Amino acid sequence: MTVRTNADQLLRTALVGEVTNPVLEGVSYAVDADGRPFVPVGAGGVQYRVRVGMTASGWAADQVEPGASIANPNPPANEALLVYACLGNRAVVRTGAAAGAGGVVVGKHEAFQAYKHVLVDFAADVLARLAPGDRIVVEAEGRGLQLPDLPRVACHSLSPRLWQRWAPEATPGGLRVRVTRVLPPEVVGMGSGRVSAATSIALQAGFAELDGLRIGDLVAIREWDATYVTGYHEEFLAIAAVVTGDSPLLGNGPAATILLSGPAAQIEPVLAEDANLATLLELP
Amino acid sequence: MSPLVTNAERLVEIGLAGEVAHPTHSGAYSVDSYGRPIILPGMAGVVRNVRVGDQVFPWAADHLEPGVSIGSDDPSAHRALQILACIGNEVRVLDGPAAGAVGRVTGKHAFVLADFPQAALEVLAPGDRLAVRAVGQGLRLEGFQDVAPRSCAPGLLEALGVTADGGRLRVEVAAEIPPYLMGAGLGMSSEWANCDVMFTRWEVIERLGFERIRLGDVVAMHDQDHRYGRGYRPGHIAFGVVAHGGHGGVPGHGMGVATFLSGPAGRFEIVRADSANLRDRLPLPA
DSSP states (O other), X not given: OBOXXXXXXXXXXXXXXXXXXXXXXXXXXXXXXXXXXXXXXOSSSEESSOOTTSBSSOOSSSSOOOEEEEEOSSHHHHHHHHXXXXXXXXXXXXXXXXXXXXXXXXXXXXXXXXEEEEEEEOOHHHHTTOOTTOEEEEEEOXXXXXXXXXXXXXXXXXXXXXXXXXXXXXXXXXXEXXXXXXXXXXXXXXXXXXXXXXXXEEBOSOXXXXXXXBTTBEEEEEEEEOSSBOEEEEEEEEXXXXXSOOOSSTTOOSEXXXXXEXXXXXXXXXXXXXXXXXXHTTOO | XXXXXXXXXXXXXXXXXXXXXXXXXOSOOEEOTTSOEEOOOOSSSEESSOOBTBXXXXXXXXXXXXXXXXXXXXXXXHHHHHHHOOXXXXXXXXXXXXXXXXXXXXXXXXXXXXXXXXXXXXXXXTTOEEEEEEOBTBOOBTTOTTOEEOSBOTTHHHHTTOEEETTEEEEEXXXXXXXXXXXXXXEXXXXXXXXXXXXXXXXXXXXXXXXXXXXXXXXXXXXXXXXXXXXXXXXXXXXXXXXXBOOOOOTTOOEEEEEEEEEEGXXXXXXXXXXXXXXXXXXXXX
């Protein structure tokens, strides 16, 4: 049985982001968990090689962002882009050599006091033509999504399109959702205390449950509440999509964008290997 | 048991300028862990009625910074203050009616937090200029190369009663924190601000028996590696002092703990002592 939503009440709004350029603060090294200096590359710009569906670990990078990383150069407009954009939204290239090409929003990613990006997947031939500065229009739809029969379950960054493909099933008093794994609460590192609507949390290294993790995987986090702001709550559960690669930094790791949160008694995660954005959104 | 041998005499001591930071506000509500909109004070300025040694949770506050919050309007200078100031450092008031008063750094959060005698707290105000004698980064413990002091003034470990015994450091703590409660502050550098313990709901505080924890308490954080950044790592441990409090309760935040020591768990012996608090151990004047 399907779960009722208010999808017919949602707005569809156009927002604009530009393909970012990577940023570095001076010529400084970051320091990894074992005290070794490294250069933190991977976030920002166009990533030709790493795509949604690939492994999240082992890249020579710090939270590599798959596909195209976009942001609006005006900070308040960027905040809106981050809040409005939902995973599964359509995006269209407005300017540059790839003008007219369509893509799909596959993540939101924040780095502390550094940047806030929306991540967009495009076909390889489109990525090859994209460049920093190209304008991308996001057809944002999904903010405000509610489940009328489950008012305590909060939806974030979840487009009606992704909802349909993910196809949560109704259970007596709740819903059942597909995920690739269930993680303990202490997996959450950087990102505790962030507003659930607009950002990402990092999944820290050190857990066997993260073995084989892929970018795009949907994961459940036990004892975690992301109704409004992300934090520990022994009676709640959160579902998030992995949107970047891992990180050499302590307390960091693959970034994950919140999709759903509510009382654990109402959300039943079931393991499914194909619970990945690449499959669900049929990415090219 | 033997006293600690350190490189304290090789450390440099730098005078840093700061001022009492003025509170700021976005005008927007925060949301607490029960989904209620909240506007609560706590950060920056001078808190005159809550000091290190007082309990963490009784206050109608969020991110309550006890005593004086020191910052700089110049972002680069503010960063230097955050990174270089160490717990236990001396702070002197340079101007205003409290000029000449001497306090001590007791923690870090958005600002460097300092305690002053009550008479000075009564007259200090935002904008008053302060000088921090920053010394401590670079501190090493002989025989403990795998243990990292962080933001730890020379003499702090001795004041807290830390001793070396058979290759282990004996540390007295008032409480022990499980890894699943570590929240905002993970992933940041070891010296920057602090790490929140997610005591944002009274039910959790009661269930784990933390009702009477005090600002300034020394705590052990299990399965935490805070040597090069802060994060989860089984078999490691970090020690800090409770730097900020209140139970305003934005999810993922909570009581802040500023790290001063971290290393492999096997290098430490933990001893529980309710008296393990900066107030009596530094000691801080009334």
